[in-house]
Amino acid sequence: MLGDDTDWGERALCRSADPEELFVEGAAQHRAKALCIGCPVRLECLSYALDQRIEHGIWGGATERDRWALLRRRPTVASWRSLLEAARAEHDQQAKALHDYADGLAATG
Numbered sequence: 001m002l003g004d005d006t007d008w009g010e011r012a013l014c015r016s017a018d019p020e021e022l023f024v025e026g027a028a029q030h031r032a033k034a035l036c037i038g039c040p041v042r043l044e045c046l047s048y049a050l051d052q053r054i055e056h057g058i059w060g061g062a063t064e065r066d067r068w069a070l071l072r073r074r075p076t077v078a079s080w081r082s083l084l085e086a087a088r089a090e091h092d093q094q095a096k097a098l099h100d101y102a103d104g105l106a107a108t109g
């Protein structure tokens with residue numbers, strides 16, 4: 001199921017889950033998506049599914065419909081992995097800046 005750049009699969013939260021739980025339909029998908037909350041490799045999983053155009057199952061907390069919407073909205077993305085990693089880095093940088101700012105405010109009392 002996984003390709004060459006997928007050592008992240010070893011850290012998947014669902015590794016010990018029944019794979020069938022991630023390939024469900026309808027309302028059961030909400031329960032399946034909950035499995036992904038807190039998964040340390042959610043970005044890698046989602047980007048893999050987007051880059052590989054995987055059509056079925058829950059990947060990175062996204063249903064096939066969620067992924068289809070992303071692909072439709074951003075048809076020119078060459079690498080979802082690169083795009084999402086850049087977004088995560090930017091988010092982390094902004095969170096650090098906010099944290100530093102709050103620390104500065106606390107220090108000046």
Ligand code: SF4
Pocket residue numbers: 012013014015022035036037039040041042045046058059060061
């Ligand atoms: S994000 Fe969800 S489907 Fe992907 S590896 Fe983690 S638990 Fe499994």
